[in-house]
Amino acid sequence: MNIPVRLRPVLFMAVLLLLWHVAITRQSAHLLPTPWAVVLGIVELARRGLLLKYVVASLFRVTWGFLLAAVIAIPAGLAIGWYRRTEMALNPLIQILRPISPLAWIPISILWFGVGDVAAIFLIFLASLLPLLLTSINAVESIPSVYVNAGRNFGLKSVRLVSNVLYPAVIPQLIIGMRITLGVSWLVVVAAEMIAVNSGLGFLIVDARNAGNRYDLVVAGMVMIGLIGLALDTGMRSLEGIRSLRWGYSED
Amino acid sequence: MSQAATATIAHTSRRAFQTKLRAESISMTFSRDGKSTDVLENISLEVGDGEFVCLLGPSGCGKSTLLNTMAGFLSPTKGEVRIDDEVVTGPDPRRIFVFQERGVFPWLTVEGNIGFGLFKLSAEEKRRRIAHYVKLVGLQGFEKAYPQELSGGMKQRLEVARALAVNPDMLFLDEPFGALDSITRLIMRRELLRIWEAEKKTIIFVTHDIEESVQLADRVVVMSARPAKIQREVLIDIPHPRDISSPRYLELRDGIFEQIGLAHKV
Amino acid sequence: MNALAQPRKWEKVFWPVLASLVFLVIWHYAVRWTASNIFPSPLDVEKGVGELLGKGVLWGYIGDSLRRVATGFGISLILGVPIGLILGWYPAAAKVVNPTIQMVRPISPIAWIPLSILWFGVGDNAATFLIFMGSFFPIVVASMNGVRNVPSMFRRAGRNFGLKPAQQLARIVFPAALPQILVGLRISLGIAWLVVVAAEMTAVNSGLGYLVLDSRNSGKRYDLVVAAMLMIGVIGLILDFGIRRLETIKSVRWGFRSEG
Numbered sequence: 001m002n003i004p005v006r007l008r009p010v011l012f013m014a015v016l017l018l019l020w021h022v023a024i025t026r027q028s029a030h031l032l033p034t035p036w037a038v039v040l041g042i043v044e045l046a047r048r049g050l051l052l053k054y055v056v057a058s059l060f061r062v063t064w065g066f067l068l069a070a071v072i073a074i075p076a077g078l079a080i081g082w083y084r085r086t087e088m089a090l091n092p093l094i095q096i097l098r099p100i101s102p103l104a105w106i107p108i109s110i111l112w113f114g115v116g117d118v119a120a121i122f123l124i125f126l127a128s129l130l131p132l133l134l135t136s137i138n139a140v141e142s143i144p145s146v147y148v149n150a151g152r153n154f155g156l157k158s159v160r161l162v163s164n165v166l167y168p169a170v171i172p173q174l175i176i177g178m179r180i181t182l183g184v185s186w187l188v189v190v191a192a193e194m195i196a197v198n199s200g201l202g203f204l205i206v207d208a209r210n211a212g213n214r215y216d217l218v219v220a221g222m223v224m225i226g227l228i229g230l231a232l233d234t235g236m237r238s239l240e241g242i243r244s245l246r247w248g249y250s251e252d
Numbered sequence: 253m254s255q256a257a258t259a260t261i262a263h264t265s266r267r268a269f270q271t272k273l274r275a276e277s278i279s280m281t282f283s284r285d286g287k288s289t290d291v292l293e294n295i296s297l298e299v300g301d302g303e304f305v306c307l308l309g310p311s312g313c314g315k316s317t318l319l320n321t322m323a324g325f326l327s328p329t330k331g332e333v334r335i336d337d338e339v340v341t342g343p344d345p346r347r348i349f350v351f352q353e354r355g356v357f358p359w360l361t362v363e364g365n366i367g368f369g370l371f372k373l374s375a376e377e378k379r380r381r382i383a384h385y386v387k388l389v390g391l392q393g394f395e396k397a398y399p400q401e402l403s404g405g406m407k408q409r410l411e412v413a414r415a416l417a418v419n420p421d422m423l424f425l426d427e428p429f430g431a432l433d434s435i436t437r438l439i440m441r442r443e444l445l446r447i448w449e450a451e452k453k454t455i456i457f458v459t460h461d462i463e464e465s466v467q468l469a470d471r472v473v474v475m476s477a478r479p480a481k482i483q484r485e486v487l488i489d490i491p492h493p494r495d496i497s498s499p500r501y502l503e504l505r506d507g508i509f510e511q512i513g514l515a516h517k518v
Numbered sequence: 519m520n521a522l523a524q525p526r527k528w529e530k531v532f533w534p535v536l537a538s539l540v541f542l543v544i545w546h547y548a549v550r551w552t553a554s555n556i557f558p559s560p561l562d563v564e565k566g567v568g569e570l571l572g573k574g575v576l577w578g579y580i581g582d583s584l585r586r587v588a589t590g591f592g593i594s595l596i597l598g599v600p601i602g603l604i605l606g607w608y609p610a611a612a613k614v615v616n617p618t619i620q621m622v623r624p625i626s627p628i629a630w631i632p633l634s635i636l637w638f639g640v641g642d643n644a645a646t647f648l649i650f651m652g653s654f655f656p657i658v659v660a661s662m663n664g665v666r667n668v669p670s671m672f673r674r675a676g677r678n679f680g681l682k683p684a685q686q687l688a689r690i691v692f693p694a695a696l697p698q699i700l701v702g703l704r705i706s707l708g709i710a711w712l713v714v715v716a717a718e719m720t721a722v723n724s725g726l727g728y729l730v731l732d733s734r735n736s737g738k739r740y741d742l743v744v745a746a747m748l749m750i751g752v753i754g755l756i757l758d759f760g761i762r763r764l765e766t767i768k769s770v771r772w773g774f775r776s777e778g
Contacts, residue, residue: 009613032633088530090537091534095755099757101727107730107743108557108744183624186626202629208632221629222629227621233620349674351675354669354671357690358773360693368679418679
């Protein structure tokens with residue numbers, strides 16, 4: 001039985017969906033949705049105008065939180081990585097903050113910003129800040145010293161050293177770090193929305209359950225979350241494919 | 253010395269020649285993305301039991317491909333290889349391939365590496381074998397060390413010990429000393445010859461270093477650039493230890509230089 | 519100060535201590551200056567930690583959080599490493615399964631909360647399930663990549679020495695992949711620690727995450743909130759250090775470049 005290679009993953013998913021369907025319909029109490037019910041749920045959300053509204057809301061928060069974090073963390077991280085003493089100084093602080101889940105900041109963020117968009121954006125900002133900082137520090141520290149020495153050999157002073165050697169050398173790693181952090185912030189926005197706001201895909205999941213046990217909409221929300229997260233990741237990966245940056249990546 | 257024809261059978265005066273390996277009309281073509289490259293063209297070669305043969309040629313000429321084919325890691329497009337008159341169909345512990353020193357397993361100690369292929373032996377026998385080969389390659393004192401604690405030359409010796417421990421008939425060495433500095437290389441060549449004379453294995457050794465081939469081999473098989481053919485076989489009839497300033501050595505060496513088309517002066 | 523000069527030994531202690539002190543001082547005075555009587559100063563937090571320790575509740579909560587992590591992470595480990603190894607060993611299988619993994623992976627473990635509560639009710643099992651969902655995929659992917667990245671030279675040596683495929687997997691592929699698997703485990707443990715806190719804020723009634731939320735909800739005790747956050751950070755750090763120690767074991771140390 002020779003199934004063409006391209007088709008096999010699709011077939012695999014189809015089999016899983018089939019098992020899912022069978023598992024649900026065999027039970028008498030249909031609390032959980034079948035795959036088809038989920039599709040219908042997505043359609044319903046689209047028709048009610050909620051789908052677009054919620055997706056945009058979630059993306060809006062992620063974008064703002066992520067960009068704010070990037071604008072602060074990347075330059076700071078590059079500087080910290082360059083000046084070894086600052087890294088030594090700040091490292092313990094960073095290491096203690098790192099394992100603290102962004103969600104643990106919820107009480108503080110509500111205290112400072114109340115319930116709403118700003119609080120959610122703040123959480124995403126927090127979630128992206130440290131990973132981007134660490135990526136930038138790491139990127140600078142792993143520049144082979146031969147590059148820096150070559151730069152200095154050719155007479156480059158600090159500023160031009162930074163722009164002509166440091167900056168191009170760190171971009172490949174920064175892009176990978178940004179992709180991973182974007183994925184993290186996508187996870188966090190969902191969590192933040194379940195607790196702190198009144199719109200967005202995370203809110204949809206909680207609300208659909210609370211207001212009537214609409215598990216079909218719950219799972220529909222989850223599917224949308226998965227698809228958009230995948231799209232974000234794929235988008236970032238295509239950045240890594242730009243030729244002038246490709247030297248920074250070994251075969252993935 | 254007159255130029256030999258392509259396929260000749262050499263007789264060493266030391267022992268009766270018994271054919272260990274016979275390569276018959278080996279041709280190898282690689283195709284990738286629709287393009288096909290001829291790497292080996294109609295190579296026939298006989299290697300005697302206990303002989304030390306060097307395959308010599310410029311980088312990329314296909315000598316490694318030939319070695320891999322003889323060891324059973326590649327199947328020739330045409331022709332066949334026979335060892336002890338059995339067709340070679342795949343790798344086998346009776347003929348061990350030695351890479352450059354990065355082939356040692358970094359997660360095992362020296363003892364662990366040497367004992368790697370000895371899983372069919374009793375614990376006592378295994379221990380004895382390991383001790384013997386640790387001593388043979390001169391790694392006493394390092395039994396519990398990990399490869400990352402060893403120098404390049406030591407790691408190479410470790411790999412040879414690992415290969416010898418399973419008592420193979422043949423060793424295939426693919427530019428094993430390439431990553432070592434030239435001083436270590438000289439030392440390792442002497443070590444290899446010492447081990448060869450002690451263990452009496454059949455060795456096929458690939459190199460691009462003309463001096464190395466004349467220093468080590470009973471017979472040097474000079475290969476042309478791709479698609480590789482056997483250009484010439486040179487019998488090195490100097491007994492070991494070889495004086496590298498002796499006239500006979502220089503004569504043989506220069507002959508090969510000329511064969512490859514290189515001048516004597518730098 | 520020359521940025522590229524080698525820092526001396528005493529500086530390794532001096533700078534962090536200085537920075538931390540500066541941070542604490544700024545924090546303290548910021549609280550004073552804004553005359554906030556809700557947000558805690560460092561001293562308030564210290565007292566808060568003492569109070570929690572004294573009440574005896576803290577140890578129980580820490581134990582709960584650790585227990586959930588252990589279970590969830592443990593199951594991920596036991597299932598994820600073999601599955602990852604198999605997917606790495608049979609690339610054809612990986613190609614079939616990979617798109618599905620890529621689609622499920624971006625769904626936050628938190629998004630699974632309603633389903634997990636439905637299936638497991640409120641309690642430990644729900645939390646364990648969420649932790650599993652968070653830590654499973656990184657382990658699978660790391661194990662898979664670890665196998666894929668084993669240099670072909672090692673596998674060839676295995677065939678040369680007469681190893682059968684099962685022996686190859688056990689004696690060559692697994693040890694060679696182990697460093698990468700360990701990295702995956704470390705990342706996964708970090709994720710598990712993040713998820714447990716989140717899970718405890720929504721699906722259970724004990725643990726450090728619960729403490730954070732509860733301290734605020736029952737009395738706006740922000741000093742306890744921050745104290746709990748501090749504990750979360752410290753324990754997470756300890757877990758990370760612990761698993762990093764594994765990376766120094768000699769038979770895997772070869773796989774890690776010497777880093778701090």
